[in-house]
Amino acid sequence: MTEIYRTTLPDETATQQFAAALAQGIMPGDLLALAGDLGAGKTTFARALIRAACGSTEVEVPSPTFTLVQTYTAVDGTEIFHTDLYRLKGPDDIEDLGLEDERGASILLVEWPDRMPADWWADALKIEFLHYADGENDGLGVTVSAESPSWQGRVDALFGPR
Ligand code: ADP
Ligand code: MG
Numbered sequence: 001m002t003e004i005y006r007t008t009l010p011d012e013t014a015t016q017q018f019a020a021a022l023a024q025g026i027m028p029g030d031l032l033a034l035a036g037d038l039g040a041g042k043t044t045f046a047r048a049l050i051r052a053a054c055g056s057t058e059v060e061v062p063s064p065t066f067t068l069v070q071t072y073t074a075v076d077g078t079e080i081f082h083t084d085l086y087r088l089k090g091p092d093d094i095e096d097l098g099l100e101d102e103r104g105a106s107i108l109l110v111e112w113p114d115r116m117p118a119d120w121w122a123d124a125l126k127i128e129f130l131h132y133a134d135g136e137n138d139g140l141g142v143t144v145s146a147e148s149p150s151w152q153g154r155v156d157a158l159f160g161p162r
Contacts, residue, residue, distance in 0.1 A: 001147055003144070005156075005159055006142060007141075008139055008140065009041075009139055009141075014140075015045055016044075018142065019045045019046070020048060020051075022158065023052035023053045024158065025158040026107055027078070029104055029106075030108070031107075031108040031124045032108070032110065033113035033121070034046060034111050034113065034127055034129070035113055035126055035127065036128055040129040040131060045129065046109045050109070053078075053080060054072055054074055054075060055074075059072065064082050068088075069082070069097055069099070078106060080107045080108075081106055081108050082109045085111065085113065088115050091117055094115065103120075113126070121147060123147075124146065125144065126144070126145045128143045
């Protein structure tokens, strides 16, 4: 994994704006691996990205912790699968979700991606969230990284080269 971008998001509105910006640059076949501890901001980010991609702030985006997978349709017709692998034990459980068949034509948002099959990382954009508190301020630190070099140019196009 090579780090390609990092930023800080001082409040939830900043998280929503960051997600909406990324929503402009993703396409079918993309897998966003949303990493970070419980309460780090993975679902908040996914919710804002889905609402931006679906063109409506009214879309209900529950956490997929219990349903495991939630499906949405973006304005361009692309299906978005939002999944949370926290409760899954291993590769067999993940196979049962049927996401492998959807990967090529859809967008996948994966919380707790350390449970993903190893080969899924090859194309993934990893977005890691970490709360910080430096006395007066608290917010989220975000680190974006990928194995595939194609992501560097795409992220630069969205957020500017470092
Ligand atoms: P996860 O899915 O990683 O368990 P959630 O998205 O459910 O986390 O919860 C994240 C929490 O952090 C929410 O309470 C949300 O309001 C808060 N939050 C989101 N973005 C920021 C931010 N930039 N700064 C501070 N708090 C944030
Ligand atoms: Mg969550």
